[in-house]
Amino acid sequence: MLKFEHVSKMYKGGKRAVDDLTLEIEKGEFICFIGPSGCGKTTTMKMINRLIEPTEGSIYINDVNIMDRDPVQLRREIGYVIQQIGLFPHMTIQENISLVLKLLKVPEEKRRVRAKELLTLVDLTPDYLEKYPHELSGGQQQRIGVLRALAADQPLILMDEPFGALDPITRDSLQEEFKKLQKKLEKTIVFVTHDMDEALKLADRIVIMRDGKIVQCDTPDEILRNPANEFVEEFIGKDRLVQARPNIQTVEQIMNPSPITITGDRTLSEAIQLMKQHRVDSLLVVDDRKVLQGFIDVEIIDQKRKKASLVRDIVEAELFTVEKQTLVRDTVRKILKIGMKYVPVVDDKHRLAGIVTRASLVDIVYDSIWGVDDMTKIG
Amino acid sequence: METINDILYYYSQNAAYVWVQFYRHFLMSAYGVLFAAIVAIPAGILIARYTKLSTWVISLANIIQTIPALAMLAVLMLVMGLGTNTVVFSLFLYSLLPIIKNTYTGIRNVDHAILESGKAMGMTKFQVLLMVELPLAMSVIMAGLRTALVISIGIATIGTFIGAGGLGDIILRGTNVTDGTPIILAGAIPTALMAVLTDLIMAWLERKLAPIKKEKRRKRTRLGMRHGDGSYASFFGK
Numbered sequence: 001m002l003k004f005e006h007v008s009k010m011y012k013g014g015k016r017a018v019d020d021l022t023l024e025i026e027k028g029e030f031i032c033f034i035g036p037s038g039c040g041k042t043t044t045m046k047m048i049n050r051l052i053e054p055t056e057g058s059i060y061i062n063d064v065n066i067m068d069r070d071p072v073q074l075r076r077e078i079g080y081v082i083q084q085i086g087l088f089p090h091m092t093i094q095e096n097i098s099l100v101l102k103l104l105k106v107p108e109e110k111r112r113v114r115a116k117e118l119l120t121l122v123d124l125t126p127d128y129l130e131k132y133p134h135e136l137s138g139g140q141q142q143r144i145g146v147l148r149a150l151a152a153d154q155p156l157i158l159m160d161e162p163f164g165a166l167d168p169i170t171r172d173s174l175q176e177e178f179k180k181l182q183k184k185l186e187k188t189i190v191f192v193t194h195d196m197d198e199a200l201k202l203a204d205r206i207v208i209m210r211d212g213k214i215v216q217c218d219t220p221d222e223i224l225r226n227p228a229n230e231f232v233e234e235f236i237g238k239d240r241l242v243q244a245r246p247n248i249q250t251v252e253q254i255m256n257p258s259p260i261t262i263t264g265d266r267t268l269s270e271a272i273q274l275m276k277q278h279r280v281d282s283l284l285v286v287d288d289r290k291v292l293q294g295f296i297d298v299e300i301i302d303q304k305r306k307k308a309s310l311v312r313d314i315v316e317a318e319l320f321t322v323e324k325q326t327l328v329r330d331t332v333r334k335i336l337k338i339g340m341k342y343v344p345v346v347d348d349k350h351r352l353a354g355i356v357t358r359a360s361l362v363d364i365v366y367d368s369i370w371g372v373d374d375m376t377k378i379g
Numbered sequence: 380m381e382t383i384n385d386i387l388y389y390y391s392q393n394a395a396y397v398w399v400q401f402y403r404h405f406l407m408s409a410y411g412v413l414f415a416a417i418v419a420i421p422a423g424i425l426i427a428r429y430t431k432l433s434t435w436v437i438s439l440a441n442i443i444q445t446i447p448a449l450a451m452l453a454v455l456m457l458v459m460g461l462g463t464n465t466v467v468f469s470l471f472l473y474s475l476l477p478i479i480k481n482t483y484t485g486i487r488n489v490d491h492a493i494l495e496s497g498k499a500m501g502m503t504k505f506q507v508l509l510m511v512e513l514p515l516a517m518s519v520i521m522a523g524l525r526t527a528l529v530i531s532i533g534i535a536t537i538g539t540f541i542g543a544g545g546l547g548d549i550i551l552r553g554t555n556v557t558d559g560t561p562i563i564l565a566g567a568i569p570t571a572l573m574a575v576l577t578d579l580i581m582a583w584l585e586r587k588l589a590p591i592k593k594e595k596r597r598k599r600t601r602l603g604m605r606h607g608d609g610s611y612a613s614f615f616g617k
Contacts (some may be wrong), residue, residue: 051499078502086496090514090590100500134591148500158499 001027001050001188002156007057008211009043010073019212020057027155028186030179034193036235040194040212045158048190049078061156069187074099079149079157079187083164085141086134097155097313098150118147121181146178148174150185150252159191163198192294196236200224207230217363221327251331252324255345255354261286264293264312268301271311287313290351292344294319295298321346324353330366331356385561386568393565395547400567404545407463408531409573412478416524419475422547423482423520424508448473448534455508456541466538466545473534474527481523485516488575494559525581530576536566546570 002025009018011133018040025031047059048142050071059066066074081349087096095102097118100112106114116126122143122372133141142162149157163171182189193199195204199206200220207217208228216228224240227233262283271283275298282297304314309377321344322331335343342357390397418569426433451469459465489512497511513520549566553559 049499051495072501072503074501075499078499080496081491082496082499084490084492086490086492088497088511088515089495101505104499144446172513 001025001029001062002045002190003059003060005058006042007047007054007059009040009052010055016212018047018054021178021212021214023207023214023217024056025188025190027188029180030189030202030204032191032193032199032206033209034196034199034206034235035209035215037194039209041207041209042160044209045160045190045192048156049075050159051082052104059229076152077154077156078104079152079154081142081145081149081157081159081162083161085133085138085145087141087148088142089133091132092129093131093133093136096133096144097147097151099148100154104377107241109110109193114151115147118150122147122177125137137170138166139174142166142174143177148182150187154187156190159189161193162191164193164195171198178202196240200240208235249328249364250324251322251326251328251345251356254328254360255324257354257361259284259344259352259355261289261290261352262296262311264310264315266311267309268305268311268314271296272301272336282341283311284352284355285311286352292319292321292346292350292352293317295344319344321350322356323348332361332364335361382561382564388567389561389565395571397565398547399575400546400548400566402546403463404532404547404570405536405573407466407545408470408528408542411485411531411535412468412474412524412527414471415474415478415527418471418479419523420476420482420520422437423479423514424486425585426479427483427486437476437480437483440479443472443590444476447461448537449540452537452541457596461542463538463543465541466535470534473530477526477530478520478523478597481526482520485519485523486512488519489515505610512524521581521585521588525578525585528581529574532570532577536570 553562
């Protein structure tokens with residue numbers, strides 16, 4: 001989709017802002033450029049839509065060299081979001097959103113429909129269309145800024161620290177919203193930031209830059225697991241590396257592989273005996289091929305004992321599960337947020353593979369404490 | 380008291396004459412500013428683009444501004460002869476500076492981020508000028524026109540010395556007769572009135588053309604807090 005071939009940018013005085021950069025970006029990928037200020041990340045991004053022209057090398061979008069394109073036309077096909085938001089204060093929200101469409105000479109009627117449609121993507125009501133940017137909060141303004149970049153359905157979007165100027169709470173919710181939006185719309189996104197948390201959260205791949213060169217380009221997990229050198233390690237920060245260790249494990253690694261189960265054709269008294277024997281208060285119900293059906297617990301049995309006799313009749317099918325490959329950090333969040341006591345782990349055919357309980361979480365905590373101890377001993 | 384009566388008497392006797400001079404006076408000023416605007420606004424835009432030119436152009440306009448009005452009229456009269464055209468031309472020259480300067484400032488002051496996003500969205504240079512820079516600079520440019528027009532109304536009074544007419548004519552008559560105070564005032568008051576009125580009207584226009592309406596902004600700060608809270612609530616609601 002997007003290809004950099006030995007791209008360099010030299011400014012007057014011989015300073016190389018970008019130095020022999022080669023990189024390929026797939027369609028639908030979310031790429032984060034990150035690095036200390038002055039590392040060339042913004043310059044790299046701006047070269048894509050020719051706000052800055054490369055001194056050497058070439059950039060291809062869908063195998064077309066961008067230097068062969070008319071810059072104005074090129075820019076209309078690339079979405080652009082900046083930190084300062086840059087909404088036009090003298091235009092209504094609708095005019096702001098549909099500006100690119102106007103430049104592309106889309107008729108007024110269609111523009112209005114499109115603006116309305118886009119507004120629903122970020123859960124803003126249509127009455128915002130007639131408002132002016134200064135009537136909106138910073139977070140809302142940046143949402144409009146993002147929509148403006150989506151208006152003409154550009155396949156490629158460039159974002160220059162778009163959430164940098166927002167307060168932490170707004171930033172957090174916007175990041176999450178945006179990640180969802182990106183998955184839904186399948187855009188290719190080039191995102192510049194200096195916030196490592198943001199990059200780890202959003203990116204499919206992170207490009208760490210320093211002095212105009214790529215230091216490491218990998219998935220967030222890979223970067224956390226194997227930082228290329230000391231610079232990367234330092235840039236990520238020791239805290240994050242320690243925290244990251246449990247985070248990059250999959251559920252499979254920490255789950256209890258032999259949960260207590262029962263099949264649907266057993267009687268309730270058998271179930272109670274089983275609970276007693278293993279000192280648990282609930283059982284997972286599976287069929288003979290180990291496909292998870294649901295669960296029963298003491299309370300359910302207590303309520304329905306008189307009406308039913310088989311486990312099958314009272315099984316509660318509403319059950320939250322995770323797949324084996326899920327990362328622990330996501331699961332932990334769900335256990336803590338939803339307040340579940342345990343989460344069954346299933347494979348891709350919904351067969352029961354294990355269970356994550358709060359006890360497993362405690363184990364992780366122990367592990368990381370041990371881990372820190374080890375490090376201090378060695379270091 | 381008697382002076383007021385005298386002024387009123389003068390007006391009642393010379394209503395048509397005063398009106399003709401008033402009208403003439405205004406037209407001279409307006410034409411001067413109009414022609415100046417035609418030249419100065421593009422010039423302002425040009426020097427905002429090529430900043431190196433700006434020092435030269437603004438210095439030149441500054442020099443013009445420092446020439447005393449009477450001297451300017453006298454010199455221009457040598458070249459262009461007597462009459463209204465000479466006055467209009469000198470008003471044109473005096474109006475250049477405020478208009479150029481304000482156009483330049485207005486355009487230079489447009490937020491860089493907004494220009495960049497305009498450019499990055501695929502606006503041509505001309506579109507950036509037409510759709511972003513000019514609308515956003517409009518109220519500052521209008522302020523320049525306003526200053527120019529008020530200055531012109533003042534200067535047009537001395538146009539009478541080279542036979543251009545205008546309210547200066549009445550004032551001059553007053554100075555030439557004994558006990559001319561009422562006549563002087565009869566000329567001076569409409570001049571002042573015209574300047575004040577034009578100023579008010581232009582101020583109103585300036586506000587009308589401002590990109591961000593002030594009233595709305597005031598209302599927003601009043602509701603600002605509640606507005607913000609609402610938006611947070613909707614974040615968490617999701």
